[in-house]
Amino acid sequence: MSSDVAAPAKRGAEKPYHHGDLRNGLLEAARTILEEQSLEALTLRAVARKAGVSHAAPYRHFPNHESLLVELGVEGFGELKRDLSEAARAPGSESDRIANIGAAYMRFVVRRPALARLMFGAQLPHRDRFAELGAAADSVGTEIGDALSDPNLGLAVWSAVHGLAMLVLENVIDLGQRRAGLHVLPSRAEILLRSLFSTKRD
Numbered sequence: 352m353s354s355d356v357a358a359p360a361k362r363g364a365e366k367p368y369h370h371g372d373l374r375n376g377l378l379e380a381a382r383t384i385l386e387e388q389s390l391e392a393l394t395l396r397a398v399a400r401k402a403g404v405s406h407a408a409p410y411r412h413f414p415n416h417e418s419l420l421v422e423l424g425v426e427g428f429g430e431l432k433r434d435l436s437e438a439a440r441a442p443g444s445e446s447d448r449i450a451n452i453g454a455a456y457m458r459f460v461v462r463r464p465a466l467a468r469l470m471f472g473a474q475l476p477h478r479d480r481f482a483e484l485g486a487a488a489d490s491v492g493t494e495i496g497d498a499l500s501d502p503n504l505g506l507a508v509w510s511a512v513h514g515l516a517m518l519v520l521e522n523v524i525d526l527g528q529r530r531a532g533l534h535v536l537p538s539r540a541e542i543l544l545r546s547l548f549s550t551k552r553d
Contacts, residue, residue: 374412376402378426381419385465390474395419420474421481427466428487431459432494439498446545448498453512453544454537460516461533467520471513504548511547515540 380401384393395409395416402408413419438455439448460467469475470488478484496505518524519536526539 373402373404373408376404377409377412377419378422381423385423385469386463390465390469393420417475417477420469421484423466424470424475424484425487427463427470428484428491430463431456431470432487432491434459435491435494435498439494445499446549449508449548450541450545452495452498452508453515453540456512457516457519457537457540460520461536464520467516471517508544508548512540512544515543 377398380398381393384397384401395413396406398419399406399409409419413422434455435452438451441447441451443451475481475484478488492506492509493502495509496502499505499508519526519528522529527535
C-alpha cells in the first residue's frame with residue numbers, strides 16, 4: 352500500500368488531506384499546529400496525525416523535519432514581502448512609507464508570532480544550506496529598499512522595525528500591549544519609526 356494513503360479516519364480528526372494533494376495537506380496541518388500550538392509541537396509525526404495520514408507519508412515530500420521548517424519559513428517570507436509591498440504602495444511621503452512598512456511588519460509579527468520566531472530564530476541553524484530560504488529572506492530587504500529607493504535606508508528601517516518586533520514578541524519591552532492588547536503595536540511602531548527616521552525632505 353502506498354505510504355501516502357490516508358489512515359482510517361479517527362473520531363475528532365480534523366481536515367484530512369484530499370487524495371492527490373498530500374503536500375498541501377501536510378503544509379496546512381503544519382501551519383495549524385504552528386499557529387495553534389507551538390513550534391515545539393511541530394513534528395513530522397504530529398503533522399501526519401493532523402493531516403490524517405500514515406506516519407510515513409510526510410517523508411514523500413519532506414525528507415526530514417528541517418526541510419518542513421524551511422518550507423514554512425520560505426512561505427512566511429513570501430507572505431511578509433507581500434504585506435510590505437502593499438503597505439509601501441500607499442501614497443505619502445518617505446516618512447509615511449517608512450511608517451506604513453513598520454506597521455505592516457508589526458502586524459505580520461502579531462498575526463504570525465510562531466512563524467516569525469521560526470523565520471528568524473535558531474530553529475533553522477543551517478540556513479546556508481537552503482538557497483531558497485536565503486533568497487526569500489533577501490527579498491524582504493530588497494522590497495523595503497526598493498520601496499524607499501535607497502537600499503541602505505531600507506536595511507536601516509528593516510533592522511529597526513525587526514528589532515522592535517522581536518523585543519515585543521519576547522515580551523522584553525512593553526509598548527502598551529500588556530494592558531491594551533497586541534492591536535496597539537502597529538500604531539506604536541509607526542510613531543517610533545517616524546521619530547527615528549524623520550527627515551526634512553518630507
